[in-house]
Amino acid sequence: MHVLLCVVMMVPIALYHYVQELVKLFIPKKKKSLTGEIVLITGAAHGLGREMACAFSKHQCKLVLWDINKQGIEETAEECRKLGAVVHTYVVDCRKREDIYRTAAKVKKDIGDISILINNAGVIATGHLLSIKDEQIQSMFEVNALAHYWxxxxxxxxxxxxxHGHIVTVASCAGFAAVPFMVTYASSKHSAIGFHRSLTEELYWLRKDGIKTSCxxxxxxxxxxxKDTPTRTFPLLETEHVVNKLMDGILTDQKMIVVPQGFKFFFSIERLLPESVLRFCERAETEWVNKHRNQYQRNNQIS
Incomplete structure (x- = not known):
């Protein structure tokens, strides 16, 4: 009886919040200021991390850049300084917990408390599960998942x-789906998404509403x-486009930033469709992948 009563009470509450969220879609979201924030970005030597650093530079943030690649982060730092940012660089191996803790202590002593943390560093190795070396599997989990904890x-x-603060977890659409030839990578990104969601809930229960989280x-x-994708549905994304979406999400405190946004629909509908329908779609996609397997394997060096 108690459970039935709870269900009955939840229906009007749920409808109210659905309407509220629908209305919000047509109201421009207020953007917060990032001026003066101290931003730490891991994996800042190239790609997404470098693009993020340049984006934060335009918001008058003080940057702390971490990477194992010294030359790469110095090049990123130089680009950011040209944009007017104050930048500090540290060579860090995110596979090593002791290195992270030691460098974090140095950052707090040299610069101060980090207010925006971007866990961006990532490692990927593609190939059949049995062809991936044990040390590669360990490295992917150490960087893509465990480093976030440290x-x-x-x-x-x-x-x-x-x-006060903002913690950003860089995961992947692979963290929601099953990806052929990327079993370990996808699994590590599943872990990163779970970390983000659980941390978000923990901060809510601690009543620390001033600390925001984004994934x-x-x-x-x-x-x-x-260099290529195992699907015909979506092409590779460009870093600038992804970082623009990320910055908009951070400025408006979005908890989950999926790029392209259409993937949200696929992830939602997947839970509702019967398994037979999903298998039919997978077979159609697999036929296309098999047809183009040789090119895909050459592009991504899959054994």
């Missing part, structure tokens, strides 16, 4: 104390790591 544990305490889930990006 950076957040290092910088979250100051955010909690001030009830970026793009389709495959044209950064050189993946």
């Amino acid at each position: 950076t957040v544990k290092a910088f979250l305490p100051a955010m909690l104390e001030r009830n 970026l889930c793009p389709f495959f990006i044209n950064t050189g790591f993946v």
Whole structure:
């Protein structure tokens, strides 16, 4: 009886919030200011990380750039300085927890408390599961998933104390789906999405509404790591487009930023469709993939 009563009460409440969200679609979202924020970006030496750094530079942020590639982050820093940003660089191996903690302590001593944390560093290796080396599997989880724990544990305490901050988890559309030849990568991104969602809930229950969280889930990006896609439906994305969507999401405190946005529909409908329908769609897609398998494998060096 109690459960039935709860269901009955939830219906009008749910309808009210659905209408509220529908109305919000037609109202421009207010954007917050990022001026003066101290932004730390991991994996800032190239690709998405470099584009992010340049984007934050235009908002008068102080930048802290991390990467294992010293030459790469210095090149990123130079680009950001030309845009007027104050930039600090640190060589960090995000596979190593001790290196993250040690460098985080140095950052807090040298610069101060980080207010925006972008966990962007990522590793990818494509191939049949049995062809991926054990050390590659371990590396993907160390960087794509575990590193998020160590950076957040290092910088979250100051955010909690001030009830101010923003934590961005860079995941992937692969974290919502099953991707052939990318079993480990997709699994690590599933973990990153779960981390974001659980952290968001924990901050809610701690009543720390001043600390925002966002999760970026793009389709495959044209950064050189993946040169082709295992699907005919969506082409590779350009970094500038993805970062524009990310910045808009951060400025408006969006929790989940999916690029392209149409993927949200696919992920939602997948839960509602019967398995037989999904299998039919998969077969059609698989036939196309098999037809183009040789080119795809050559482009992405799949064994």
